[in-house]
Amino acid sequence: MDTAYIADTIGAIGAIVVGFFAIRFLRKEWKLKGADIGVTKVMLTLLVIGCVEALLVGLRIVGQTPLSTH
Amino acid sequence: MSTDTIEILRRADKPIHPAPESFIKKYIFSVDHKVVGIQYFIVSGLMILLSGLFAEAIRVQLTGPHNTFLTPQQFDEAFTFHGTLMVWFGAIPLVTGAFGNFVMPLQIGARDVAFPWLNMFSFWTFPPAVLILLSSLAFGAPNAGWTEYPPVSLQAGVGIVFWTTAVFTVGIGATLTALNFLTTVIKMRAPGMTFTRMPLFVWASAVTAVLSLVATTALASALGSLFLSHVFNVPFYDPTRGGTVVLFQHMFWFYSHPAVYILIIPVFGIVSEIIPTFARKPIFGYKLIAYSTVSIALLSFMVWAHHMFTSGLGPWVTMPFMILSMLIAVPTGIKIFSWTATLFGSNLRLTTAMLFVLGFLSTFTIGGITGVMLASVPVDWHEHATYFLVAHIHYVLFGGTLMGVLGGIYYWWPKVTGRLMSEKLGKWHFWLTFIFFNATFLPMHFVGLLGMPRRVAYYDPAFHGLNLFISISAFLLAGAFLLLFANAFWSLKKGPAAGPNPWGARTLEWMISSPPPHYNFKEIPEVYATPYGYGEPLPYSAPYDQVSTTPTY
Amino acid sequence: MAVQTEALGHGHGYGHEAMTQEEYVEQRDLRFLGFLLFLFTDSIFFTAYIFAALYLRSAAPVWPPVGVERPDVNLGAVNAIILFGSGITAHYAMHRLKESRFIGYVWFTIVTIILGSLFLGGQAYEYAHIHATWSGSTFGAAFFTLTGLHGFHVLVGVVYLIVTLLQSVAGKYTPERHFGLTAATLYWHFVDVIWVVLFFLFYIY
Numbered sequence: 019m020d021t022a023y024i025a026d027t028i029g030a031i032g033a034i035v036v037g038f039f040a041i042r043f044l045r046k047e048w049k050l051k052g053a054d055i056g057v058t059k060v061m062l063t064l065l066v067i068g069c070v071e072a073l074l075v076g077l078r079i080v081g082q083t084p085l086s087t088h
Numbered sequence: 089m090s091t092d093t094i095e096i097l098r099r100a101d102k103p104i105h106p107a108p109e110s111f112i113k114k115y116i117f118s119v120d121h122k123v124v125g126i127q128y129f130i131v132s133g134l135m136i137l138l139s140g141l142f143a144e145a146i147r148v149q150l151t152g153p154h155n156t157f158l159t160p161q162q163f164d165e166a167f168t169f170h171g172t173l174m175v176w177f178g179a180i181p182l183v184t185g186a187f188g189n190f191v192m193p194l195q196i197g198a199r200d201v202a203f204p205w206l207n208m209f210s211f212w213t214f215p216p217a218v219l220i221l222l223s224s225l226a227f228g229a230p231n232a233g234w235t236e237y238p239p240v241s242l243q244a245g246v247g248i249v250f251w252t253t254a255v256f257t258v259g260i261g262a263t264l265t266a267l268n269f270l271t272t273v274i275k276m277r278a279p280g281m282t283f284t285r286m287p288l289f290v291w292a293s294a295v296t297a298v299l300s301l302v303a304t305t306a307l308a309s310a311l312g313s314l315f316l317s318h319v320f321n322v323p324f325y326d327p328t329r330g331g332t333v334v335l336f337q338h339m340f341w342f343y344s345h346p347a348v349y350i351l352i353i354p355v356f357g358i359v360s361e362i363i364p365t366f367a368r369k370p371i372f373g374y375k376l377i378a379y380s381t382v383s384i385a386l387l388s389f390m391v392w393a394h395h396m397f398t399s400g401l402g403p404w405v406t407m408p409f410m411i412l413s414m415l416i417a418v419p420t421g422i423k424i425f426s427w428t429a430t431l432f433g434s435n436l437r438l439t440t441a442m443l444f445v446l447g448f449l450s451t452f453t454i455g456g457i458t459g460v461m462l463a464s465v466p467v468d469w470h471e472h473a474t475y476f477l478v479a480h481i482h483y484v485l486f487g488g489t490l491m492g493v494l495g496g497i498y499y500w501w502p503k504v505t506g507r508l509m510s511e512k513l514g515k516w517h518f519w520l521t522f523i524f525f526n527a528t529f530l531p532m533h534f535v536g537l538l539g540m541p542r543r544v545a546y547y548d549p550a551f552h553g554l555n556l557f558i559s560i561s562a563f564l565l566a567g568a569f570l571l572l573f574a575n576a577f578w579s580l581k582k583g584p585a586a587g588p589n590p591w592g593a594r595t596l597e598w599m600i601s602s603p604p605p606h607y608n609f610k611e612i613p614e615v616y617a618t619p620y621g622y623g624e625p626l627p628y629s630a631p632y633d634q635v636s637t638t639p640t641y
Numbered sequence: 642m643a644v645q646t647e648a649l650g651h652g653h654g655y656g657h658e659a660m661t662q663e664e665y666v667e668q669r670d671l672r673f674l675g676f677l678l679f680l681f682t683d684s685i686f687f688t689a690y691i692f693a694a695l696y697l698r699s700a701a702p703v704w705p706p707v708g709v710e711r712p713d714v715n716l717g718a719v720n721a722i723i724l725f726g727s728g729i730t731a732h733y734a735m736h737r738l739k740e741s742r743f744i745g746y747v748w749f750t751i752v753t754i755i756l757g758s759l760f761l762g763g764q765a766y767e768y769a770h771i772h773a774t775w776s777g778s779t780f781g782a783a784f785f786t787l788t789g790l791h792g793f794h795v796l797v798g799v800v801y802l803i804v805t806l807l808q809s810v811a812g813k814y815t816p817e818r819h820f821g822l823t824a825a826t827l828y829w830h831f832v833d834v835i836w837v838v839l840f841f842l843f844y845i846y
Contacts, residue, residue: 025715032722039729054673054823061728061830068725068837071845072718081714081845094671096664202671267678275671305682309689316786321776324693330779332700335693342689 030076037069094275097199098612105204107606117212119204122604124211125190126504131214132181136490139173142166144566147559153549163545164231169221171234172251175347176258177218179489183354184265184296185211187496190504192269192293194597196286197278197615199608202271206264213261217254224250233543235340238317238325238333248318252311259311263304266297273297278596280615284375285627287595287619291378292357295385299346299353302389307343310336334399341392349388351485352452353381355492356423359445362499363427365593366442367434370620373426380419387416397468406465413463420456424449437639439591440514444495447522451487455480458533473543476536482529494521494572501579502586506602508641509583513575520568527561592639594619599632662817669820676824680831683794687835690790694783694842705780710772712784717844720763721836724795727756728833731802735826738809741816750806753829757799764792784843791835798832801825 044062047055075081108114118124145166149158158166193201201207228245230236241248273294277286286294314336316322323329325336356377364371371377393401393409427449436442458480461467471477494517502508531554536542540551547555589598596619600608617627626633660668698704705711734749773781805825808814814822 022713022715025713025719029715029718029722032719032726036722036726036729040725043729043732053677054827057677057827058732058830061827061834062732064834064837065725065728065830068721068834068840071837071841072722072725075714075718075845081718094667096667203675206675263682267675267682270678271671271675275674301678301682302685305685306689309686309693313690313693313786316782322782322786323776323779324697324782329777330701330706331697331782335696335700338696339689339693 026076026078028076029072033069033073033076037066037073040065040069097276098279105200117208119200119208120606121189121193121201121204121207122504124207125186125188127211128181128185128189128214131218132178132186135173135218136178136182139170139178140566140569142170142173144562146170147562149545150547150555151559153547153552153555155546158545160545161231164233164543165225165229167543168229168231168233168236169225172221172230172255174485175234175351176255177214177221179351179485179493180262180300180347181214181258182493183351183489184262184269184293184300185214187289187354187358187493187500188265188269188293188296191500191597192290193272193276194600194604194608195290195595196273196276196281197596197609197613198272198276199612201268202276203268206268210261210264210268213257213264217257217261220250220257221254224254235344236314237340238314238336241314242318242325246318249315252315252318256308256311256315259304259308262300263308266300266304269293269297270301278612278615284378285615285618286378287357288360288371288374288377288381289354289357289595291381292353292355292360295381296350296353299350299385299388303343303346303350306339307347310339310343313339334396334401337396337399338392341395342389345392345395346385346388348484349384351489353384355448355489355496356381358492358496358499359427359448361593361595362441362445362495363430364620364622365499365591366437366439366445367430368437368592368622369430369434370618370622371426372429372432373422374618374620376422377426380422383419384416387412387419391416394463394468397465398472403465410463410465414460417456417460424453424456439498439641440509440511440518441495441499441591443515443518443522444491444498447518447525448488448491448495451483451491451522451525455483455487458483471536473541474536475532475540475542478542479529479532479536482532486529487525491521491525494518497572499591500597501576502590503597503602503604505580505583506586507579507583508586508590509575509579511641513571513578517568517571517575520571521565524561524565524568528558528565531558587640589635589637590639590641592637594622594626594637596628596632599626599628599635665818669818672820673823676827680827683831684835687787687790687838690783690787691838691842694787697779697783701779705773706778709778709780711780712767712771712844714844716763716767717840720760720767721840721844723756723763724760724833724836727753727760728830730756731826731829735822738814738819738822739816743809746809747806750802754799754802754806757795757802757829761792761795761799764788764795787839788843791832791839794832794835798825798829801828 040062044059044066047059047062071080105119108118108120115123118127145158146163149155149163149166151157189201189207193199224230224247227250228247230241230247230251231244232241232248236248236251273286273290313322313324317324317326323331325331325333327333360371360377391409391413393405394413397406397410458476462471462477462480498509498514535551535554535558538551540547586602588601591598596609596613596615597604599613611631613632614629615627616629617624619627621627622637626635626637730749730753734746734753737743737745737749768785771784773784775781775785802825805814805822808821809819
C-alpha cells in the first residue's frame with residue numbers, strides 16, 4: 019500500500035483522538051478559575067486548532083499544492 | 089493564581105535573603121538589588137568612558153579634512169564601537185540596570201526585586217559580553233556601524249560573530265532584568281500603593297520593562313539571523329539566493345526604535361522625580377505624565393520604518409510611518425509641558441541635579457524638534473545619513489538621556505553613598521557640560537544641512553572650520569567630565585554626611601537612612617497617596633511619616 | 642529623623658521544605674508570573690522569525706522557490722499529531738499528580754517523554770529527506786532556522802521533563818507543591834502550540 023495513504027489514515031485518526039481529548043480537557047477546565055488554568059485554556063484551544071489542521075491534511079483537503087504563487 | 093500582591097515577604101520576621109557575610113557574597117556575587125545596581129553603574133560607566141574615547145578618536149581624525157590619524161578602516165571600527173558601546177553597554181544598562189535596580193525597589197517599598205538570584209545572573213551576563221565584544225578588536229573588528237546592516241557587515245571579518253554574540257549575551261541580561269522588574273512592580277508594591285500612587289520613576293521602569301521584554305527578543309532574532317548568515321551562509325540577506333537586506337533593517341529597527349525609548353523613558357522618570365523635589369510643588373498632571381509614558385511605548389512599536397525612508401519602501405508604507413512618528417511628539421509634548429507647568433511659579437532651588445534637568449529640558453526639546461523634522465519623508469530623504477542626523481541623535485541621547493542621568497547621579501548620590509557631593513564643583517561641571525555640549529553638537533546641524541555625510545573619515549575642505557570647532561568643543565566636553573570624577577572622589581573621601589533626606593524629597597527611598605540598610609524597610613510602609621503632595625503630611629504609615637521633608641543641603 | 646532599620650535576624654533561606662504552605666503559594670505566584678513573562682518573550686523570538694519567513698515568501702516569485710520542495714505533508718501531519726498527543730499526555734500526568742495518583746503521573750510522563758523523542762526522530766528523518774538545504778534557498782533558510790529553533794525547544798523540554806520526573810521520584814513534588822511541574826507542563830504546551838503555527842506555515846500554507 020501507498021505510504022502516503024497509511025500516513026494520512028494515521029494522521030486523521032490521531033487528529034480525531036487527540037482533538038477529542040483536548041476538547042474534553044477544555045470542557046473540564048472551562049469553569050475553573052486561576053491564572054495557570056487561563057493559560058492552559060489558551061494552549062488547549064490552539065492544540066485543537068492544530069488537530070483540525072492535521073485532520074484536514076489527513077483528509078487531503080489542504081496541503082496538496084506543491085507550489086503556491088501569489 | 090490567588091493573590092495579586094505578596095503578604096508574607098512583607099512580614100517583619102521574613103527577610104528575603106540573609107545578610108551576606110563573606111566579601112564575595114557581599115560585593116561580587118551579591119543578590120542585593122542595591123549592590124547589583126552599583127555594579128551595573130560601575131561597569132556601564134566604564135563602558136561610557138570607553139565609548140567616549142572612541143568618540144574622541146573620531147573627532148581627532150576629523151580635525152582636518154584629510155587627516156591620517158586613523159585609517160578609514162580604523163575610523164569605521166571607531167564609530168562602530170562608539171555606537172555599540174554607548175547604546176547596549178553604556179546607556180541601557182545604566183538607566184535600567186543601575187538606576188532601575190537601585191531606586192525602583194526602594195520606591196515601591198520592597199525589600200528586594202522579585203527574583204534576587206536572577207538579578208545577580210542578569211548582571212553577570214554583562215562583563216562576559218564586554219570581554220567578547222572587546223576581544224573582537226584582535227580578530228578583525230566589526231566596522232559597519234552600530235546598526236551592522238548587511239551586506240557590509242557580512243563582508244567584514246569574523247568580528248561580526250563576536251559582535252552578535254556579545255550583544256546577544258547582554259540582551260539576555262536585559263530581558264531577564266525586564267522580566268524581574270515587571271514581576272516586582274506588579275507583585276511587590278507596598279500595601280496601598282495602587283498603580284496611580286506609584287512614583288513616576290516606577291511607572292517609567294515598568295513601561296521600560298515591557299518595551300525591553302518585547303523588543304530585546306526581536307533584536308535577538310535579528311542578531312541570530314546575522315550570525316547564521318555569517319557562520320552557516322544562510323541566505324536571509326543574500327539577494328542572489330532570494331534573500332533581501334531590507335529584512336534585516338525591519339527586524340533590527342523593530343527592536344531598535346523601541347530601544348531609543350528604553351533609553352529615554354527611565355530618564356523621563358528621573359526628571360519627574362527631580363523637578364517636584366526642587367520646585368517644592370506637586371507635579372503637574374501626574375496621570376498625564378504616567379499615561380503619556382504608556383502611549384509613547386505603544387506608539388514606539390509602530391514607527392520603526394521611519395529609520396528606513398531611504399530604503400525604497402514606497403509611499404504607501406512610508407506615509408503611515410511618517411504620520412505615526414510625528415504623533416509621538418504629542419505625548420512627549422504633554423510631558424514637556426507638564427514639567428514646565430510644575431516649574432511655573434515655583435520656589436525653584438537650583439541645585440546641580442536641578443540644573444542638569446533644566447539642561448535636559450532645553451536640549452531634549454531641541455532634539456525632539458529635529459526629530460519631527462526627520463520624521464517627515466521629504467526632509468529625511470535630504471538629511472538621512474548626514475551630520476544633521478548625528479546632531480539629532482546626540483541631542484536626544486546625550487542632551488536627553490545622559491543629561492538626565494547626570495541629574496539623577498547628583499540627585500541619588502547622597503542616598504547611595506550617604507555623603508553629599510560638592511555643589512560648587514557640580515555647578516562648574518554642569519555649565520561646562522552644557523556649553524560645550526551645545527558647542528559640539530549644534531554646528532553638526534549646519535554641516536549636515538550643507539551635506540556632509542556621516543561615517544566617512546575624510547570630508548570636503550569647505551567644512552574644515554566648523555569641524556575643527558566641533559572637535560575642540562568635543563575635547564573640552566570630555567574634559568568637563570573630569571570634574572564629575574573629582575567630585576565623586578572628593579565626596580567619597582571628605583563629603584559631609586548627607587543625612588536621610590537632604591533634598592527634602594517625599595518618595596519612599598528618602599524615608600530610610602542613607603545608605604539604605606540591607607533589608608531596606610524593617611516594616612513595610614502603608615501608602616495613602618502619591619508621593620508628590622508637597623505641603624501635605626507624608627502619605628505613609630508610622631513611623632515613616634515622621635521623616636523631615638525640610639531640605640538640609 | 643529617618644526611620645532606622647537595624648538588621649533583621651538572619652533568615653533560613655528559602656528551600657521548599659522550610660516553607661509554610663502560605664509562603665510556598667506566594668513564592669509560586671511570583672515565579673508563575675515570571676515564567677509567563679518568559680514564555681511571552683520566547684514567543685516574540687519565534688514571531689520575529691515567522692515575520693522573516695513571511696517577508697522572504699513575499700519577496701519570492703514562487704514559494705517554495707524553484708528547485709525546492711516542501712517537506713512531505715503526510716508524514717508531517719503524523720509527526721505533528723505525535724507532538725500534539727504528547728501535550729495531552731503531559732496534561733494527564735499533571736492531573737494525576739494533583740489527584741495524588743503518583744504511578745499514573747510517572748507513566749504518563751514517561752509516555753510524554755517517549756512521544757517527544759519520537760517527534761525529534763521524525764524531524765531528523767524529515768531533515769534527512771527534504772529537497773532543500775539551509776544555505777540553498779530562502780525557503781530552506783526559514784524552514785531550517787524555525788524548525789531547528791523549535792526542535793531545540795523540544796529537546797530542552799524533553800530534558801526538562803526528565804529532570805522533573807527524577808525530582809518527583811526523589812519526592813520533590815507533592816499534590817500541594819509542584820510548581821516545577823506546572824512550569825514544565827506549561828512549557829511543553831507552549832512548544833506544542835508553536836508547532837501548530839509552524840506546521841501551518843511550512844507544510845500547508
